[in-house]
Structures are given as C-alpha cells and as structure tokens.
Amino acid sequence: MTVESTAAPKPRRSAGTKSTAGKRTTARKSPGTDPELVQLLTPEGKRVKNAEFDKYVAGITPDELRGLYRDMVLTRRFDAEATSLQRQGELGLWASLLGQEAAQIGSGRATREDDYVFPTYREHGVAWCRGVDPTNLLGMFRGVNNGGWDPNSNNFQLYTIVIGSQTLHATGYAMGIAKDGADSAVIAYFGDGASSQGDVAESFTFSAVYNAPVVFFCQNNQWAISEPTEKQTRVPLYQRAQGFGFPGVRVDGNDVLACLAVTKWALERARSGEGPTLVEAYTYRMGAHTTSDDPTRYRGDDERLAWEAKDPILRLRAYLEASNHADEGFFAELERESEALGKRVREAVRAMPDPDHFAIFENAYADGHALVDEERAQFAAYQASFADVEGV
Numbered sequence: 001m002t003v004e005s006t007a008a009p010k011p012r013r014s015a016g017t018k019s020t021a022g023k024r025t026t027a028r029k030s031p032g033t034d035p036e037l038v039q040l041l042t043p044e045g046k047r048v049k050n051a052e053f054d055k056y057v058a059g060i061t062p063d064e065l066r067g068l069y070r071d072m073v074l075t076r077r078f079d080a081e082a083t084s085l086q087r088q089g090e091l092g093l094w095a096s097l098l099g100q101e102a103a104q105i106g107s108g109r110a111t112r113e114d115d116y117v118f119p120t121y122r123e124h125g126v127a128w129c130r131g132v133d134p135t136n137l138l139g140m141f142r143g144v145n146n147g148g149w150d151p152n153s154n155n156f157q158l159y160t161i162v163i164g165s166q167t168l169h170a171t172g173y174a175m176g177i178a179k180d181g182a183d184s185a186v187i188a189y190f191g192d193g194a195s196s197q198g199d200v201a202e203s204f205t206f207s208a209v210y211n212a213p214v215v216f217f218c219q220n221n222q223w224a225i226s227e228p229t230e231k232q233t234r235v236p237l238y239q240r241a242q243g244f245g246f247p248g249v250r251v252d253g254n255d256v257l258a259c260l261a262v263t264k265w266a267l268e269r270a271r272s273g274e275g276p277t278l279v280e281a282y283t284y285r286m287g288a289h290t291t292s293d294d295p296t297r298y299r300g301d302d303e304r305l306a307w308e309a310k311d312p313i314l315r316l317r318a319y320l321e322a323s324n325h326a327d328e329g330f331f332a333e334l335e336r337e338s339e340a341l342g343k344r345v346r347e348a349v350r351a352m353p354d355p356d357h358f359a360i361f362e363n364a365y366a367d368g369h370a371l372v373d374e375e376r377a378q379f380a381a382y383q384a385s386f387a388d389v390e391g392v
C-alpha cells in the first residue's frame with residue numbers, strides 16, 4: 001500500500017553511521033528497495049507495473065517521453081550554466097537543482113495551464129515547465145531585480161526564500177479559487193527542512209479543514225543545508241498527512257514517470273473536490289545547498305555516489321534506448337540545443353542592466369515614508385563620497 005491515510009506510523013529509518021569527523025558516511029536506504037515508494041521506472045530504466053498509478057501515464061506517447069527527457073537535460077544544462085556564472089562572479093548566489101530534475105519535471109508537466117504554482121527558490125525545472133524564460137530566473141540571483149517575472153503570466157509565483165511560507169500563500173489561494181468555483185488546482189513546493197516549519201503545519205490544518213484544492217509537493221532531497229532529514233522527522237514525511245486528515249504518498253523523486261503519475265492523481269483529487277494531498281518526492285540534492293555551501297564538510301562521498309547510480313536522466317535514457325523510442329540523432333540534436341541554451345543564458349546575464357540605485361527607495365511605500373526619506377538621503381551622501389576618490 002502506498003497511499004497512506006489510515007496505517008500506523010512506521011518505525012524510524014536508519015540514521016546511518018558517523019565518521020570520526022562527524023560526517024555521515026553510510027548511504028541511507030535507497031529508492032527501488034522501498035515498498036512504500038511509488039516507482040514506475042527502476043534506476044536501471046526498467047518499466048515496472050503499478051496497479052494504482054499506471055493509468056495516469058498509460059497514454060503517454062514516445063514523443064512525450066522524449067519531451068520529458070529533453071526537459072530534464074535542458075534544465076540540468078541551464079542549472080550548470082548558472083552555477084558557472086556564479087563562479088565567474090556574474091551571479092551573487094545560485095541554488096542548484098542537480099539531481100531533482102525528475103521530481104520537478106514530472107510534477108511540473110502534470111500541472112494544467114490554469115493551475116497555480118507556488119515555488120521555493122530551487123524550482124528551476126518547474127519554472128521551465130510553466131514556460132518562464134530561464135534567463136528571467138537569474139535577475140534576483142544577480143541582484144538586479146526582486147523577482148524577474150510576472151507571476152500571473154504563467155501562474156508561477158515568484159521564488160520564495162522564507163522557508164515554508166509559500167505553503168500558506170498556496171493554501172489561501174486554493175481556498176480562494178474554491179470559493180470562486182474554479183476547477184483548477186494549486187501546487188506548493190517545499191523541502192524536507194521546511195516540513196518542520198509552523199507555516200507548513202498551519203497550511204496542512206487549514207487546507208484539510210477547508211478542503212482546499214492544493215497539492216503539497218515536498219522534495220525530500222535528504223538535506224536542509226547541513227541538517228539531514230533524520231533531524232526533521234521520526235516518521236517518513238508523507239505519513240505526516242495522516243494526522244491532518246488527508247492522504248500522503250511517497251514517490252521515487254528520481255523517476256520522472258512516477259512523479260508525473262502521482263502528481264496528476266493528486267491534482268485530479270484537488271480539482272474534483274477531494275481536498276489536499278501530500279506528495280513526498282524522495283530524491284537527493286547532488287550538489288551543494290547553494291554556491292555558498294561546502295557539502296564535503298558534513299556528508300561523505302559514498303552517499304552521493306549511491307545516488308548518482310539513480311540519476312533521473314540516465315534512467316529515462318536507458319528506458320528510451322531499450323524501447324527504441326530515441327535514436328542517436330535525437331541525443332545529438334539535444335546536445336546542440338543544450339549548448340545553445342547555455343550560450344543564450346550567458347549572454348543574457350551579462351547584458352542585464354544594473355538597476356537604478358535609488359529605485360529601492362521608490363518601491364518601498366506607495367506614498368513615501370519619513371524613514372525611507374532619511375535612508376535615501378544617507379545613501380545619496382554615501383554615493384557622493386566616492387566622487388573624491390581618484391579615478392571613480
């Protein structure tokens with residue numbers, strides 16, 4: 001049974017062992033061996049049957065499968081380019097999604113155009129599925145704007161850094177569209193660390209009580225910066241939903257087909273008035289938390305290596321090749337497309353104009369404020385002080 005609504009909590013997972021340096025060195029239980037996990041593609045790319053969820057991907061065409069692969073490859077290429085741009089000093093910070101492509105593309109492609117998405121700061125793959133131009137994601141990380149896109153153009157909210165807060169926004173929005181009588185749904189993304197936030201618990205309570213059409217999509221990437229999931233919960237995260245009165249499912253977050261199927265199911269529940277669902281996509285953050293983080297200080301290589309063997313892109317490629325759904329020409333063309341995307345992103349970032357330094361004061365209050373006036377004057381004096389510096 002994979003849909004948890006009535007079963008008793010299961011025992012805590014193994015916390016692994018620690019090396020003398022304090023880093024965990026034993027890889028934790030792997031997807032593919034876990035009976036609680038919805039999986040349609042094994043790490044080797046073999047299609048496995050699932051009585052509950054097969055029907056949600058039953059009609060998928062080879063073209064659509066290649067599309068999912070293309071989405072994941074281009075998202076990873078974009079993400080790698082952004083990481084490089086940060087290293088070159090073009091961005092102040094970047095939060096990589098490396099390893100989480102299947103969770104994001106599978107769930108993102110399950111959404112309908114009229115659904116509304118509330119992301120964290122790492123949902124670059126979901127943004128891609130929603131049609132947000134990837135170059136627009138970079139402005140905030142370069143420090144030239146506070147967002148970079150109009151949320152209502154693609155029903156994709158701005159990135160949210162305050163951990164867990166977007167689940168409240170999503171719940172309120174979902175309650176609103178339900179009152180409007182819309183048949184669309186809302187999906188809120190958050191992480192394993194965010195699951196410990198009060199905001200998330202409050203969202204669960206309100207969405208359950210008001211039967212709000214919202215899907216809570218938790219990417220359990222095993223880490224909240226340097227804190228492992230064992231520090232967030234004593235039960236598998238998806239089981240939390242039970243206590244709030246709605247179903248929770250754990251899906252293999254490195255299996256794009258399973259993520260697509262489970263998210264479609266959850267969104268359909270929401271649309272048909274059955275209320276919220278918690279989806280826990282069990283995945284792994286292969287890179288650093290952000291470019292400011294050094295994961296070698298708190299986790300061992302063996303853990304990363306174990307998850308690399310479950311790479312979401314390689315497993316879909318294995319499936320496409322084994323089922324003759326893609327040939328060498330397809331992969332070669334995609335490689336060219338990836339390189340072109342990298343070049344476009346590089347050029348777009350370097351061409352981003354610096355903002356007017358005083359715009360921040362204009363955007364604080366509609367009618368002005370004495371404190372802001374004071375700060376503006378201080379900043380003007382600070383800027384003017386550079387006039388005395390030779391060559392400036």
Ligand SMILES: Cc1ncc(C[n+]2csc(CCOP(=O)(O)OP(=O)(O)O)c2C)c(N)n1
Nearest residue numbers: 122161162163191192193194221223224225
């Ligand atoms: C309310 C709040 N507290 C703390 C932080 C600092 N912070 C930024 S990311 C992060 C960890 C989040 O982990 P998780 O929810 O697992 O998401 P992930 O980064 O792994 O995608 C923390 C604590 C924050 N941004 N907001």
Ligand SMILES: [Mg+2]
Nearest residue numbers: 191192223224
């Ligand atoms: Mg996390």
